[in-house]
Amino acid sequence: MATLGENLKKIRKAKKMTQKNLAQKSGVKQSVISDLETGNAKTTGSILELAAALGVSAEELKKGIIDESKLSNIEIVKPRMAPVLSWVQAGVFTNVEAVDMSQVEEWLPLPDECEECFYLKVQGLSNFPTFQENDYILVDPCVQFDDMRSGDMVVVRKFDDATFKKLVIETDGTKYLQALNPELKPNIIPLDEDCNFVGEVVDCIRYIYKSKRRSKTIKHNI
Known part of the structure; x- marks a missing residue:
C-alpha cells in the first residue's frame, strides 16, 4: 500500500x-x-x-x-447554453424568465459576455444576403433601447409578431426599421407606440452543414 x-x-x-x-x-x-x-x-x-x-x-x-x-490542472468547463426561441415566443417575449423552457427544443452555446441572451432562427430573406435563412441570431434582451445606435440590428415585437431589422435614426431623431435586402419592397417599418423593443442582435451563427439527428441502427454492409 x-x-x-x-x-x-x-x-x-x-x-x-x-x-x-x-x-x-x-x-x-x-x-x-x-x-x-x-x-x-x-x-x-x-x-x-x-x-x-x-x-x-x-x-x-x-x-x-x-x-x-x-x-489535472485543466479545469473541465461545461459550456453555458442559450435557448433557441421560436418567433412565436419572441412575439410575446417580456423576459427570459417568462419563457417556458420546457417548450424549447434546441440549445446553443452562450458567449461569456451574455447573461440572458437567446437565439432566434432566421426565417425568410428580408435581411439577405447579410443574414440567410436558418442562420441563428443571438439576441441580448438586457440592453436598453436608448443605447441603440443607427445601424444596429434589433428585434422588435408588435402585438404578437416579432421581426429583426436594422435600426435607422435620422438626424432629426426619426426612428424606423429597415430590411437589409434591397429587393424587399417596402423595406421600411415605422416605429410606433405599438412596437416593443425585445433586444439587440449581437452575434450570428451559420452552419454550412448540419445533419439531421437519427436514431442509431445496426450497421450493414453496402
Whole structure:
C-alpha cells in the first residue's frame, strides 16, 4: 500500500506542481513537504492544507484514491447554453424568465459576455444576403433601447409578431426599421407606440452543414 508521502508526490506531479509551488499555495514549508515525500517527516499535521492546495480531500490524499479528473490542472468547463426561441415566443417575449423552457427544443452555446441572451432562427430573406435563412441570431434582451445606435440590428415585437431589422435614426431623431435586402419592397417599418423593443442582435451563427439527428441502427454492409 502506498504511503502518504508517495500519494502526495504522485498527486503533486500529476498536478504539474513543484514542491515550491505546493509550498507557496498551501503555506506549508517546502522542507516539510520534502520530508513527507521521503518518509522522514515526524508529523503529518499539514494534511488539510496540502489536500486543499491539491484540490483533493484529506481522505483521498491519505488513501491515494481520487477521481482521475482531479489529477489535472485543466479545469473541465461545461459550456453555458442559450435557448433557441421560436418567433412565436419572441412575439410575446417580456423576459427570459417568462419563457417556458420546457417548450424549447434546441440549445446553443452562450458567449461569456451574455447573461440572458437567446437565439432566434432566421426565417425568410428580408435581411439577405447579410443574414440567410436558418442562420441563428443571438439576441441580448438586457440592453436598453436608448443605447441603440443607427445601424444596429434589433428585434422588435408588435402585438404578437416579432421581426429583426436594422435600426435607422435620422438626424432629426426619426426612428424606423429597415430590411437589409434591397429587393424587399417596402423595406421600411415605422416605429410606433405599438412596437416593443425585445433586444439587440449581437452575434450570428451559420452552419454550412448540419445533419439531421437519427436514431442509431445496426450497421450493414453496402
